[in-house]
Amino acid sequence: MGQDISAELAGEIGAGKVFNSSDNIRHGIYIFEIQTIRGELVEVEDGKHRFVFWELKPTKSEPNPQIEGDRIDYKNKDDRGVGPLKDDGTKPNEVGTDCALKIDFDGKGARSAAGNSKSPILALFNRSDMSEEDVAATWVDLARKKPVRKGEAIGFDQATKQIIHAKEDKQAQPARGMLIGCKTTVKKKGTPNDSGAFITKLNWFCVAPIGIGVNSVEEVAKRRARIEANLPDDDDDEDATQAAGSAPANGVGQPQMPVGTAPPAGGMSVPPTPPQVPPSAPVAPPAPPVPPAPWTVPAGWTAYTDPAWFGDTPDKRWYHNNGVVKNEAQLRAGQ
Numbered sequence: 001m002g003q004d005i006s007a008e009l010a011g012e013i014g015a016g017k018v019f020n021s022s023d024n025i026r027h028g029i030y031i032f033e034i035q036t037i038r039g040e041l042v043e044v045e046d047g048k049h050r051f052v053f054w055e056l057k058p059t060k061s062e063p064n065p066q067i068e069g070d071r072i073d074y075k076n077k078d079d080r081g082v083g084p085l086k087d088d089g090t091k092p093n094e095v096g097t098d099c100a101l102k103i104d105f106d107g108k109g110a111r112s113a114a115g116n117s118k119s120p121i122l123a124l125f126n127r128s129d130m131s132e133e134d135v136a137a138t139w140v141d142l143a144r145k146k147p148v149r150k151g152e153a154i155g156f157d158q159a160t161k162q163i164i165h166a167k168e169d170k171q172a173q174p175a176r177g178m179l180i181g182c183k184t185t186v187k188k189k190g191t192p193n194d195s196g197a198f199i200t201k202l203n204w205f206c207v208a209p210i211g212i213g214v215n216s217v218e219e220v221a222k223r224r225a226r227i228e229a230n231l232p233d234d235d236d237d238e239d240a241t242q243a244a245g246s247a248p249a250n251g252v253g254q255p256q257m258p259v260g261t262a263p264p265a266g267g268m269s270v271p272p273t274p275p276q277v278p279p280s281a282p283v284a285p286p287a288p289p290v291p292p293a294p295w296t297v298p299a300g301w302t303a304y305t306d307p308a309w310f311g312d313t314p315d316k317r318w319y320h321n322n323g324v325v326k327n328e329a330q331l332r333a334g335q
Contacts, residue, residue: 024099024100024101024102025056025093025099025100025101025182025184025200025202026087026089026091026092026093026184026200027064027066027069027087027088027089027092027184027186027200028058028061028062028063028064028089028092028093028183028184029060029061029062029063029064029092029182029183029184030058030060030061030062030092030093030181030182030183031058031059031060031179031180031181031207032056032057032058032059032179032180032181032182033056033057033058033059033177033178033179033223033227034054034055034056034124034175034176034177034178034179034180035055035056035057035098035176035227036053036054036055036173036176037053037054037055037142037143037173037175038052038053038055038143038145039051039052039053039139039143040053044107047106048106049104049105049106049107050104050105050106051102051103051104051105052101052102052103052105052116052117053100053101053102053103054100054101054120055098055100056098056099056100056101056180057095057096057097057098057099058092058093058094058095058096058097058099059095059096059179060095061092061093061094061095062092063089063090063091063092064089064092064183064184065088065089065090066085066087066088066089066186068085068186068188068198069085069086069087069088069186069198070085070086070196070197070198071083071084071085071086072084072085072086074086074196074197075194076192076193076194077191077192077193077194077197080192080197087200089184101116101120101202103116103117108193108195116202117139118135119202119204120180120182120202120204121135121138121139121142122135122204123180123181123204123205123206124175124178124180124204124206124210125138125206125210126206126209126210141170141174142173142174142175144170144171144172144173144174145172145173146172147169147170147171147172148166148169148170149166149169150166150167150168150169151165151166152165152166153165153166154166154170176223176224176227176228177220177221177222177223177224177225177226177227178210178215178220178223179207179208179214179215180204180205180206180207181204181205181206181207182202182203182204182205183203183205184200184201184202184203185200185201185203186198186199186200186201187199187200187201209320209325210325211318211325211326211327212309212318212325295328295332297319297331298331300321300322301319301320301321301326301331302319302320302321303317303318303319304318304319304320314327314328314329314332315327315328315329319331
């Protein structure tokens with residue numbers, strides 16, 4: 001596995017213009033389960049290139065027939081062949097198989113690399129656009145290989161020449177187990193070359209807002225646990241998840257997916273034995289419960305009117321604010 005360069009790529013991804021293309025995902029209509037998001041420096045034929053990888057597994061896969069595209073006997077821009085299409089859209093990546101969005105920042109497609117990396121981020125968070133700063137910060141969080149704790153050094157600010165310290169606990173790979181959608185289309189290259197005259201354009205879309213439906217905390221936690229149970233041994237330390245109760249793990253305030261709390265070192269402690277009260281000693285009645293303090297919805301947050309999203313307990317009452325979705329329990333806790 002190559003050198004981790006996730007933070008190095010953040011600025012370029014944030015400033016990218018969306019183009020969308022891939023040489024790995026075949027034509028189809030998909031719902032993908034996110035396995036890992038990472039940025040690495042990889043040795044290739046002409047040196048080391050910076051790559052972004054979104055490792056995915058289709059959970060749903062449908063054909064998406066095409067009538068245009070490169071043909072199997074394509075040779076160059078002047079001899080484009082007459083045979084069948086290389087990918088006619090009838091054989092998409094199968095459900096449960098490994099595939100990846102692979103983006104080379106230093107190869108022939110470098111011009112569109114940043115945009116291709118930005119597009120799935122926008123779809124995952126159900127946004128049409130984000131500021132460069134938000135995209136860059138969100139990418140760093142999505143591609144994090146190890147959990148970090150508040151106060152831990154996480155980078156260096158070249159402008160101020162100061163070490164950057166984490167302001168809150170951060171989870172490794174917070175998008176692992178989330179679902180994201182994609183539908184392919186054919187796009188002609190501006191200038192055909194020896195590799196072809198067309199690209200497979202990836203049109204990413206939001207399957208469900210984070211925290212809702214198939215992307216609810218509970219559903220994502222189940223998929224995440226299954227994925228991590230099957231990780232290679234050498235990934236265990238890098239991708240270990242932190243204890244529950246940590247702060248949001250992305251740059252735009254979305255909730256991260258807790259996967260449970262590890263037991264304390266040395267095993268579970270035994271509860272202390274309560275003090276014995278002599279039989280003759282009177283036992284005071286319990287104090288009456290303190291009524292909860294009144295709560296007001298924070299400014300800018302609006303409740304969902306759909307009964308399915310506004311239940312009878314705080315964890316089932318959902319609010320939205322400029323694309324960010326949180327439940328009442330999170331808002332009450334100041335998360």
